[in-house]
Amino acid sequence: xxxxxxxxxxxxxxxxxxxxxxxxxxxxxxxxxxxxxxxxxxxxxxxxxxxxxxxxxxxxxxxxxxxxxxxxxxxxxxxxxxxxxxxxxxxxxxxxxxxxxxxxxxxxxxxxxxxxxxxxxxxxxxxxxxxxxxxxxxxxxxxxxxxxxxxxxxxxxxxxxxxxxxxxxxxxxxxxxxxxxxxxxxxxxxxxxxxxxxxxxxxxxxxxxxxxxxxxxxxxxxxxxxxxxxxxxxxxxxxxxxxxxxxxxxxxxxxxxxxxxxxxxxxxxxx
Amino acid sequence: xxxxxxxxxxxxxxxxxxxxxxxxxxxxxxxxxxxxxxxxxxxxxxxxxxxxxxxxxxxxxxxxxxxxxxxxxxxxxxxxxxxxxxxxxxxxxxxxxxxxxxxxxxxxxxxxxxxxxxxxxxxxxxxxxxxxxxxxxxxxxxxxxxxxxxxxxxxxxxxxxxxxxxxxxxxxxxxxxxxx
Numbered sequence: 001x002x003x004x005x006x007x008x009x010x011x012x013x014x015x016x017x018x019x020x021x022x023x024x025x026x027x028x029x030x031x032x033x034x035x036x037x038x039x040x041x042x043x044x045x046x047x048x049x050x051x052x053x054x055x056x057x058x059x060x061x062x063x064x065x066x067x068x069x070x071x072x073x074x075x076x077x078x079x080x081x082x083x084x085x086x087x088x089x090x091x092x093x094x095x096x097x098x099x100x101x102x103x104x105x106x107x108x109x110x111x112x113x114x115x116x117x118x119x120x121x122x123x124x125x126x127x128x129x130x131x132x133x134x135x136x137x138x139x140x141x142x143x144x145x146x147x148x149x150x151x152x153x154x155x156x157x158x159x160x161x162x163x164x165x166x167x168x169x170x171x172x173x174x175x176x177x178x179x180x181x182x183x184x185x186x187x188x189x190x191x192x193x194x195x196x197x198x199x200x201x202x203x204x205x206x207x208x209x210x211x212x213x214x215x216x217x218x219x220x221x222x223x224x225x226x227x228x229x230x231x232x233x234x235x236x237x238x239x240x241x242x243x244x245x246x247x248x249x250x251x252x253x254x255x256x257x258x259x260x261x262x263x264x265x266x267x268x269x270x271x
Numbered sequence: 272x273x274x275x276x277x278x279x280x281x282x283x284x285x286x287x288x289x290x291x292x293x294x295x296x297x298x299x300x301x302x303x304x305x306x307x308x309x310x311x312x313x314x315x316x317x318x319x320x321x322x323x324x325x326x327x328x329x330x331x332x333x334x335x336x337x338x339x340x341x342x343x344x345x346x347x348x349x350x351x352x353x354x355x356x357x358x359x360x361x362x363x364x365x366x367x368x369x370x371x372x373x374x375x376x377x378x379x380x381x382x383x384x385x386x387x388x389x390x391x392x393x394x395x396x397x398x399x400x401x402x403x404x405x406x407x408x409x410x411x412x413x414x415x416x417x418x419x420x421x422x423x424x425x426x427x428x429x430x431x432x433x434x435x436x437x438x439x440x441x442x443x444x445x446x447x448x449x450x451x
Contacts, residue, residue, distance in 0.1 A: 012430070015437035016418040020352045021411035023419065045337065050440040052341045053447050054412045055348065057390035060302035063315055067293060070319055074289055074326045082282065082330035170286070195284060 018047035075180045076193045078226035163187045167267040185268030193228040200245045207246045222250050238269045274339035282329035300347045307351035317354050321347045355415035396446035404439035
């Protein structure tokens with residue numbers, strides 16, 4: 001491969017780079033160069049600060065409805081681990097072990113994939129589309145089957161979030177372990193997102209249960225890392241959700257006390 | 272609390288901190304995205320994605336490498352530019368050009384918002400640039416054109432555009448340095 005840019009030419013790309021004015025291939029090449037060139041990095045940082053000043057006179061109030069949509073979406077969206085953090089660290093971040101997230105690095109190809117994904121969702125709300133975007137934004141490369149399955153699930157999640165009676169609730173537990181719930185009584189369904197649960201040791205799993213008065217708990221499935229769990233066919237008399245630690249593969253009935261329990265009355269259940 | 276501190280809390284999964292951060296940055300993010308993308312519905316979509324991305328990737332923010340707001344706006348600008356370019360590539364160019372031509376060159380978005388001191392300063396300092404510096408910088412930053420496209424539009428050699436961009440930004444820095 002020939003050297004396409006001399007050093008000085010590469011250097012002259014700093015200003016266009018700071019203004020996001022490079023073509024994709026130049027952008028990549030320049031970022032590669034930046035890693036090896038300390039003086040360039042310092043200059044780019046300065047030029048970027050200058051460019052950001054141009055945003056000073058563009059601020060405008062965001063549409064009021066946007067706030068709720070974003071905050072709702074945040075409740076069901078897993079976070080990326082800090083760069084360089086791994087499960088081997090002395091104090092692993094609860095999410096670090098579960099999300100290597102190779103997909104996150106490749107930001108640029110994302111919109112096109114999302115485009116096809118979001119179009120069937122045109123009828124649902126923007127919040128729903130956002131969550132779908134978030135779910136698929138963090139997926140690594142998958143087989144077509146897995147993708148189809150995730151897409152179906154994402155669509156069902158979108159439906160719940162779009163329901164007129166969708167309501168959110170978050171469990172609060174002292175040790176930082178919690179679950180967030182967005183539920184719709186009319187859809188009889190909920191999206192349950194683990195927050196800080198981590199993964200139990202020794203191959204055990206976190207299992208989610210639906211609790212009802214005078215009935216045995218019903219399993220709603222096993223958590224896989226921070227991925228939200230879709231719970232359907234929820235009984236209207238359900239009183240709470242509970243998470244227990246169970247042996248690999250889960251149990252027919254809970255074998256231990258819940259690590260997290262969340263009442264459902266605030267989200268329209270328990271009548 | 273400052274955006275810098277909030278972002279650190281957000282990286283730890285603090286939803287309350289995210290709500291506060293939203294209050295601080297949603298206006299700047301939405302305004303910047305709309306300045307670049309123009310179309311209100313698409314702007315809202317992009318702004319939402321940016322704000323959600325803040326939640327998702329807050330852990331990537333490194334306080335040692337600049338202010339949180341700068342980090343947020345850099346992200347917002349990149350996403351806005353990506354959107355406007357793919358829209359152009361998808362053949363919406365003519366429509367967009369027509370929209371652009373009908374509006375005032377610089378400030379159609381700004382009018383709804385209170386005129387802040389900073390806003391005033393940016394405008395003043397942009398006025399002090401040479402015409403070519405100003406056009407090179409604003410066509411790229413506010414309109415999302417690559418420097419190659421800017422060169423084409425201004426009928427200038429590539430090297431000249433790159434230099435004008437650099438000089439323009441540097442002069443802006445000198446002019447705005449005292450206005451923080």
